[in-house]
Amino acid sequence: MHDNDPVVITGIGLVTPLGIGRIPVWHALLEGRSGIAPITSFDASSFRTHIGGEVRDFDPATTVRRLDPTTLGRASQLAVAAAHLALDDSGDVLPAPERVGVVMGTTSGEPREIEAFNDAVVGDNGQRANAAAALIRRYPCHRIAGAVAAELELGGPNAMLPAACAAGSYAIAHAADLLRAGRADVMLAGGSDAFSRITYAGFARLGAIAPERCQPFDRDRQGMIPSEGAAVLVLERASDAQRRGARVWAQVAGYGLSCDAHHMTAAHPDGEGAARAMRAALDMAELDADRIDYVSAHGTGTPTNDRLETRAVKSVFGDRRVPVSSIKSMLGHTMGAASAIETAICALAVAENAIPPTIGFETPDPECDLDCVPNHARELPVRWAMNNAYAFGGTNASLILREAS
Amino acid sequence: MSTPVAIIGSGMISALGDDAGALHDALCDGRNGFSANTTLGDPAPTTGGIDFDPRAALPGRNFRPLDRTGRLAAVAAGRALEDSAVDASDCGLVLGTLFGGLHTIVGFDHRVVEAGPAYAKPLDFANSVINAAGGQTAIWHGLPGVNSTVAGGATAGLQALGYAADLIRTGRARTLLAGGAEELSPEAWEAFRVAGLLAGDDEVAAPLSQQSRGLRLAEGAAFLTLQGDVEAERAHGWLRGWGSAFDPQRGEQPESMARALTRAIRAALDDAALETDAIDAVWSGANGTLVGDHAELGAFEAIFGDAPPPTVAVKTRLGEALGAAGAFQSLDVLASFADGRLAGTAWTDDDPTLPESLFATTREQSIDVALLTATGLDGLTCAVVLSREPS
Numbered sequence: 137m138h139d140n141d142p143v144v145i146t147g148i149g150l151v152t153p154l155g156i157g158r159i160p161v162w163h164a165l166l167e168g169r170s171g172i173a174p175i176t177s178f179d180a181s182s183f184r185t186h187i188g189g190e191v192r193d194f195d196p197a198t199t200v201r202r203l204d205p206t207t208l209g210r211a212s213q214l215a216v217a218a219a220h221l222a223l224d225d226s227g228d229v230l231p232a233p234e235r236v237g238v239v240m241g242t243t244s245g246e247p248r249e250i251e252a253f254n255d256a257v258v259g260d261n262g263q264r265a266n267a268a269a270a271l272i273r274r275y276p277c278h279r280i281a282g283a284v285a286a287e288l289e290l291g292g293p294n295a296m297l298p299a300a301c302a303a304g305s306y307a308i309a310h311a312a313d314l315l316r317a318g319r320a321d322v323m324l325a326g327g328s329d330a331f332s333r334i335t336y337a338g339f340a341r342l343g344a345i346a347p348e349r350c351q352p353f354d355r356d357r358q359g360m361i362p363s364e365g366a367a368v369l370v371l372e373r374a375s376d377a378q379r380r381g382a383r384v385w386a387q388v389a390g391y392g393l394s395c396d397a398h399h400m401t402a403a404h405p406d407g408e409g410a411a412r413a414m415r416a417a418l419d420m421a422e423l424d425a426d427r428i429d430y431v432s433a434h435g436t437g438t439p440t441n442d443r444l445e446t447r448a449v450k451s452v453f454g455d456r457r458v459p460v461s462s463i464k465s466m467l468g469h470t471m472g473a474a475s476a477i478e479t480a481i482c483a484l485a486v487a488e489n490a491i492p493p494t495i496g497f498e499t500p501d502p503e504c505d506l507d508c509v510p511n512h513a514r515e516l517p518v519r520w521a522m523n524n525a526y527a528f529g530g531t532n533a534s535l536i537l538r539e540a541s
Numbered sequence: 542m543s544t545p546v547a548i549i550g551s552g553m554i555s556a557l558g559d560d561a562g563a564l565h566d567a568l569c570d571g572r573n574g575f576s577a578n579t580t581l582g583d584p585a586p587t588t589g590g591i592d593f594d595p596r597a598a599l600p601g602r603n604f605r606p607l608d609r610t611g612r613l614a615a616v617a618a619g620r621a622l623e624d625s626a627v628d629a630s631d632c633g634l635v636l637g638t639l640f641g642g643l644h645t646i647v648g649f650d651h652r653v654v655e656a657g658p659a660y661a662k663p664l665d666f667a668n669s670v671i672n673a674a675g676g677q678t679a680i681w682h683g684l685p686g687v688n689s690t691v692a693g694g695a696t697a698g699l700q701a702l703g704y705a706a707d708l709i710r711t712g713r714a715r716t717l718l719a720g721g722a723e724e725l726s727p728e729a730w731e732a733f734r735v736a737g738l739l740a741g742d743d744e745v746a747a748p749l750s751q752q753s754r755g756l757r758l759a760e761g762a763a764f765l766t767l768q769g770d771v772e773a774e775r776a777h778g779w780l781r782g783w784g785s786a787f788d789p790q791r792g793e794q795p796e797s798m799a800r801a802l803t804r805a806i807r808a809a810l811d812d813a814a815l816e817t818d819a820i821d822a823v824w825s826g827a828n829g830t831l832v833g834d835h836a837e838l839g840a841f842e843a844i845f846g847d848a849p850p851p852t853v854a855v856k857t858r859l860g861e862a863l864g865a866a867g868a869f870q871s872l873d874v875l876a877s878f879a880d881g882r883l884a885g886t887a888w889t890d891d892d893p894t895l896p897e898s899l900f901a902t903t904r905e906q907s908i909d910v911a912l913l914t915a916t917g918l919d920g921l922t923c924a925v926v927l928s929r930e931p932s
Contacts, residue, residue, distance in 0.1 A: 182657050234786065234804055243670055245692070250646055251654075253728070258654045271732035272918070276639055277671055278692045282919050285787045291801060294787035294921055295700060296692040298641070298671035306689055313707055317543070319784070319808065334650045337658045338666030393713070395633065395688035397679040400606070400667040409685065420713075528667060529676020531688050 142389070143312040144540060146382045147226025147370030148480045149218035149326075152467055153189035153363055157221055161477075162484050165492035166513040170466050172349065172361050178251075178333045185345045189363025189468030190331050203287050209246030209274045210330035212283035214366035214473075219284045219324050226370040227382055229322055237292030237320040238285045239311040240368075241303025241327035242472035243528075245277025247334040280328050284368070292320040300527035301434075301469070303327050304367060304476025305535045309391040311371050321376060327476035328366035335471065336362050342401065344438050350469075351496035352435035352462035353442050353504040360436040363468030367476035369483070374541075384540035386483035389520070390423070392416025396530030402440065407448025409532045410434075414452045414524065417534035423520065425453050428536070430491045432478045432523040433508075435462020436469055441526070446504045449524075459516075461509035465495045475525035479535055482521035486539040490515045543812050545779040545931040546706040547771035550625020551872050552617045553720075553763035554598070556589045557859055560620065564859075564869065565876030568884035569903040573858035575757060581730050587742045589759025589860030590725050599681070608642040608668045610762075611677035613865075614722035617762035618678045621718050625766035633686025633714050634675055634764075635705040637697030637721030638864035641671040641690070644726035674722050687714050694917030695826055695833075696785070697721055698867020699925045702765065703783030709769040716769075720868030722762035733758055738830055738918070748827035748854035748886075749834050751894035756828040759860030763868035765875075773931055778875045781815065781910070781926040784808025788836075791920035795832050799839025802914060802922040806844050809912070809924040817844055820926075821908035822883055823852045823898070824870040826915035828861040833916040838896060840914070840922075851906065852898040853877075857886040867915050871927065874911045878929040881907040 150157060153171030154164040164171070174180075175188045191214060196205035199217040208216065219238075223229060230236060249270045256263040278296035285294050293314055299306035304327030311325035329335075339345050339362055346359035377384050394416065396409035403410065418425055431453075434445055449460060463481055470477060485491050490513055497510035523535045553560060556574030557567040567574070576592075577585035591613070595604045598616045607615055614636060622629055649665040667673065672690035679688050687708055691701045698721035705719035733739050733756075740746035740755035747753040767780060786808065788801035810817065823841065827834045841849045855873050856862075862869060877883055883904045890901035913925040 233789070238787070244646075245671060247646070247650075250643075250650055254647060254650045254654050258651065265735045268728070268731045268735045271643070271728060272736045272738070275732075276692065276694070276919070278639075278694065278697075278917075278921065279919060282787070282791060282921070286789050286791050286920065289789040291787050291789055291804065293785045295704070295785070298690050298692050299688075300670040300672050300676075310689075310704065313711060313713075316711070317707060319812075333653060334646065334669065337653045337661045338649070338663075338669060340658055341661045341663050341666060393633075393687040393689070395676070395679045395685055397683050397685050397688075399680065400673070400676055401663075412685070527672070528670045529672045529688065530679060531672065531676065 141373045141375050142387045143315050143371050144374045144377050144387050145369050145385045145483045146372055146377050147222040148385060149221030149225060149368040150477060150480060151191055151214045151218045152365040152477060153191055154467055158225055165463055165466055166490060168493050168495045168511060172468055177331050183340050185347050188331060188361060191364055208283050210248055211242060211246050211328045212280045215240060215280050215284050215328035216287045218326060218366040218368040219288060222368040222370045229370055231321045233289050234291040235321040236290040237294055237314060237323050238281045238290060239295045239307040239325045240281040241297045241299055241307035242277050242280055243300045243303060243329050244335055246275045247332040248330055249275035251333050284324060299531050300529055301471055302475055302525035302527040302531050302533040303472040305479060305525045305533035308479055312388045315371060315373055323371045324368050325371055326368035327473040329364055329471035329473050331364035346437060349496050350437040350465050352437040352465050352494050353506060353508040354497050355499040355501035357437045357439060359438050361468035363470045365470035365473040365477060367473055367480050369480060386486045386537040387540055389538040390417045390421030390536040392534045394532045398530050401528055403444045403526055407444040409530060410448035410526055411451045413532040413534040417536045421536045428458055428520050428522050429518040430485050430521040431458055431460040432482050433460050433462040434524050434526045435464050437464060443503045446506055449506060457507040459491055459509050460506045461492055461494045463492050478523045482523045482537045485518045485521050486537055489518050543782060544710050545781050546709050546767050547776035548765050548778045548780060549768050549771060549775050550621055550766040552620025552624050553872055554613055554616045555761035556591050556759060561872035561876045565873050568855060568858055568873060569882050581727055588725055588757060591760055606664060607677045608645040609724040610642045610722050611674040613724060613762035614674040614678045615681040617764050618682055618718050621764040621766050622682060627716050627766060629683045630685060632684045632716045632718060633688055634679055634684050635689050635701045635717055635719040636675040637691045637701035638723055639694055639697060640729055642668045642673055643728050645669060647728050693921050694919055695861060695863055695866050696915040696917040696921040696923040697864045699913060699915045699923040700785055702780060702925055705767050706780045706783060709767055717767050718764040719767050720764035721864035723760050723862050723864040725758055725760035730758055746829045747888035748829050748856050749896055749899050750892050752892060753829040756830050757860040759862040761862050761865045763865050763872055765871055778878050779928050779931050781928050782809045782813030783925045784812060785923040788920040792832050792918060795835035798832055798836035802836050802840035802916055803843040805922045806840055806924040809926050813926040819910045820850050820912045821910050822850050824874055824911055824913045825852050825854045827854050828856045836916045837914060849898040851883055853884055854886045854899060857888050870913050874927050877908055881905055
């Protein structure tokens with residue numbers, strides 16, 4: 137696509153189990169640290185695994201400034217925090233508030249509100265009416281994008297895209313299109329999910345949770361690790377960013393969206409839908425796969441995902457060993473936030489010419505013979521980065537970022 | 542000016558009929574879709590629930606992996622594919638919803654609490670993601686294209702249409718089913734009830750009336766088939782423009798909400814490159830709740846002054862079907878394009894609090910351009926412009 141006025145990323149806000157803010161998270165990832173720890177937000181003693189990625193030292197009372205934080209669910213609180221950080225990072229960005237919109241993604245929205253409802257029903261604790269009202273007032277996931285806009289008093293387009301674990305990428309792609317169509321001048325876009333009993337129980341029941349650590353692409357990988365977080369990016373047209381002298385992290389060069397239409401929780405065995413999304417993104421960016429310098433993998437660390445993803449990557453990149461790392465090895469799987477966080481990391485990779493590692497890598501797997509940037513970050517020129525995300529429902533998203541011109 | 546996007550077919554399931562013509566006939570005849578809903582308690586409250594047999598509606602294969610939202614969506618999508626005679630392998634899906642499978646998620650967690658995590662149902666977990674109905678529908682019909690769910694209140698359906706239109710205009714997709722689905726679950730009904738949003742069974746639930754005491758919940762699903770590069774004769778109508786805007790007060794004040802909807806309508810008209818006087822009729826998303834209805838009236842006044850076009854409020858007879866509502870409105874517009882009738886949707890012809898633009902008796906009136914509006918509970922607003930001809 138010949139894009140005379142491309143969409144650029146000028147602000148990054150991150151709220152993750154590895155820290156809060158762009159700088160601490162980026163440094164922790166380059167150092168190969170893990171954010172996984174014993175679960176504290178609910179009693180996990182009845183589960184077979186007991187670890188997860190929770191955001192620590194997060195105080196909604198100081199983070200949420202205009203709204204009453206007690207009226208927001210946790211995913212909304214995390215999203216609002218990430219939005220403040222992203223705006224701070226982008227400098228003096230805001231035009232008329234009616235020209236600023238919000239698109240957010242999520243997997244589960246505010247599942248803790250459902251847990252409170254069930255606790256009230258099963259425990260007969262006298263809270264049923266309050267908990268039921270919260271299913272309207274706090275639970276609906278569009279409240280997350282609404283909370284960001286209400287907190288920052290933004291009156292432009294507002295949308296919530298619950299595309300499960302590809303949601304952050306779906307949100308960023310939609311926001312970029314809203315900017316290109318002139319429907320807004322600045323967009324905040326990203327994803328958010330809260331750590332929850334529901335999500336943990338679901339992945340536990342699927343037998344997908346690793347007991348100790350997440351080791352994507354390792355032969356002995358034992359699964360994913362549920363986690364939480366939020367990322368918000370500030371997007372604007374390059375001409376506007378240039379006019380105000382903004383620092384540009386990266387350009388959004390293309391995206392591809394597809395659906396396996398195969399199975400709700402298992403990817404297509406050939407990785408066909410995933411490959412289709414990658415090719416669509418390359419087409420939109422008018423780019424040959426050889427030009428991609430870094431691929432941020434979906435890389436959950438489950439035996440199946442990593443095998444299929446390897447197949448899909450190789451079907452697009454051929455025999456070239458493009459660096460492909462999974463930051464889920466450090467952050468766990470932050471669900472709807474994951475692909476937004478990973479897009480932010482791709483932006484930093486092209487800005488800083490460094491790529492984070494896949495940690496926990498010990499034993500090569502012949503079925504995952506990618507260059508997964510094992511255990512140590514790498515410095516290299518990164519002009520083009522691709523972020524891949526795959527989700528329940530068979531939904532796939534690939535996003536391509538390029539260095540700022 | 543943005544390119545018009547062709548609407549080449551539609552499919553739906555509702556308490557008032559299973560295609561656009563049946564829905565339109567029911568609205569024109571003054572029938573409603575309300576009945577006693579015995580699944581919600583005793584005495585059974587009045588809702589726009591659907592009595593449907595998934596075995597008959599989804600024949601030949603195992604429909605059990607789909608929850609109610611997924612089944613409604615799959616049925617409506619199948620009818621849209623058939624009506625528009627498109628190849629599923631060329632199609633994607635954009636689905637609007639508020640709750641997705643709320644009942645499924647509550648049920649999944651209920652077992653975790655009551656019996657322990659080992660007894661949770663994996664299948665229910667697959668359906669616990671809010672895009673589950675979209676994914677299940679894609680699997681059922683084999684839709685490999687873009688698959689996206691738009692979550693919102695009653696605005697989600699119109700948002701889905703606008704989002705899909707932009708995906709087609711920019712060449713990201715060629716054919717998309719766009720619309721929405723919502724199931725009427727006990728949990729959703731309880732939530733609306735305790736939040737004070739429902740009219741009681743002996744109270745008035747009437748869009749745009751000051752006598753209204755709330756809304757009636759409904760369910761269903763509907764999709765429009767949108768396609769780029771179409772010969773004009775295949776189109777039943779055209780999506781000309783859309784706009785959305787947010788009220789940072791989140792619907793707490795009707796005036797602020799009206800300003801947001803006004804911005805959304807102006808954006809839709811700009812997108813369509815049409816002036817206000819091109820609008821022949823309005824399909825209002827009003828549902829009988831105080832703030833939302835005030836916002837709709839306030840926006841109409843800001844846009845049209847004291848001479849608003851004739852207005853249709855389908856929720857008078859359909860109820861509030863949330864994620865499916867915008868697609869229901871759209872299907873009635875297409876039927877009006879086809880048969881030159883505007884359904885009378887005032888709940889009575891002797892309510893002096895109703896605006897004059899809303900009428901009770903169905904009219905013979907040919908229209909070329911329609912404005913559709915939606916106002917959510919939480920600050921979301923959306924507007925869409927449809928037309929009979931591409932220009």
